[in-house]
Amino acid sequence: MNMNTLKSTTTPVYAYSADCPELKLQFKELINELVESSLSADALAEALSGSIDDLATMLRSMPALEGRLIERGIAAVAKSNPDLEVITQNLRLPVLPAALQLVELNDPAKYRSLTFDADQGGRKTYTPDLIVLNRLTKVAHVVDAKRSINTYDRARIEELMKRMKAAGLVVSDFLYKEHKRLIAEEVRVVILTADNRKTDLNGGIWHISHLDHLVEIAGAGEAIGLLQRKFRSRIQANWELACETFSSKSGHQITTAVDVMTAAEETEPDDEDDQTCGGSSGIGTRREPQMIKLGFAQVPVRH
Template identity: 65%
Template sequence: MTKTNLKTTTAPIYAHSADCPKLEARLEDLINELVASSLSAELLAQSLAGGMDDIATMVRAIPGHEGRLIERGIALVARCNPDLVVLTQNLRLPVTATALQLVGMNEPQHYRALTLDADHGGRKTYTPDLLIVNSRTKVAHVVDAKRSLISYESARIDELKTRMLAAALVVPDLLYKEHHRLVAEEVRIVILNAQNRKTDIDAGIWPMSHLDHLVEVAGAGEAIGLLQQSFRSRITANWELARQTFVRPSSHRGSPSLPTLVVVEEAEPDDEAVQNDSEDAVTEADVEPRLIKLGFAQVPARH
């Protein structure tokens, strides 16, 4: 994959900013909530007391906690823009055989004017992390936020994008029926990589530094980066406190030497909820052409 970056001199200036005390307080509250529930010094000390299995379980859970932190942080930052409707709950989108065939066997221009009925879903579904709708431009973004793509092979990323495009075909109908007749005239997909590596902007894989362009909030990407740094610093501080609590001063030789905290990159869990590989097919008669555009997220035009 190639990495593409916008020049800062051509990036637009947005009316809304992530640099505000109210947002900072909410992000700090978010860190406090996640740390208190699973990664407090007391809980980390209990893991140390439990032995290597408990320690390993705790360490493996950290990437998942950080992933949820990123998702919820993006939602908070996006809400700085009053034009955006940010949806994070009950977003299981059906992925039908018809939709997969449309995406897999045709170029985007051949199916981008179609939207499928959300009520004719199959057994396979895809659940995005966020669905962000701009009420002013009528553009909806199906967002999958990744802490890291380092463990993802190209084939797995391509398969994820196919599922996202197939699921996006039902978004206009779902928004209209289930979200107060919210209108989307164009649906775009984007995978946000918080690691800012292994990106391909034209193909919908964006670094988190480009979050500003997605939500039209200046400093949005930087805010998520600082959120991650603060979260990791808090965990490290709690880990050191837990070690000090667990290892009492002793004059005896051979005192236990406890490990420093190292989080190993592991593959993230699947992005879809699949009950069965078989699906209920949707006939062509169920597909009504509408003026809906479908594609990858787009960076703003240079000025």
């Protein structure tokens, strides 16, 4: 996609926008699916009528649901750009011992032009939330989306980054063999976080507001922020209705508001898998090793 820049500003202007009816409809359906499946007013009222464990279990599920909302929202926005191939399924990448050692012991400049055979397998794996491949530039972004990384200490973030970079060394081969011979000549890794803490643009940790640049869609980050706010508003409305229902049945008035999004700890599955990662089950076509570039996502170029 061509990127133009207005003479009066340094902000990139993209050919596609997240402000479109189709995307708004998808977001509405996504909220309905996630909220009504387990956080409807009836479900919340039933939890209030049950034990404290029932209520605690439901409250703990909310951050995980919001994380899933963000992941799927990002994928939906990215698909609005027809130049992008957005992959969300069959993404278990092997973290090869040799690749991990290479990442741990060397500067990225030493290995950023290497690629590993995805068929080698191994006990450790990493599953990104999505891979976004620009078919025009042949740049693939390995994306890990987080509702918040505020609960992650530095060591945990560094460990995640190592696994992402090690897994990135097989992405080119993996996409070619497992996803219809897609070609990636450069692989970049990025953690997208919806909070405002610990961002590091040069180190591959971006706030969701930078999503516009990653997917080349104007208003992409703002759209995800709006999606979050609508999700929380929907839950709050259901919570208030559930409290009214509970109060009318039990005679006990609930006056304390529950800020479920900030009170509960984030619960996300570990992307590292100790199960043996088997060989490729794809087209079975061996491919000669090629030179690729591996690195962090790059910040927008200012003109």
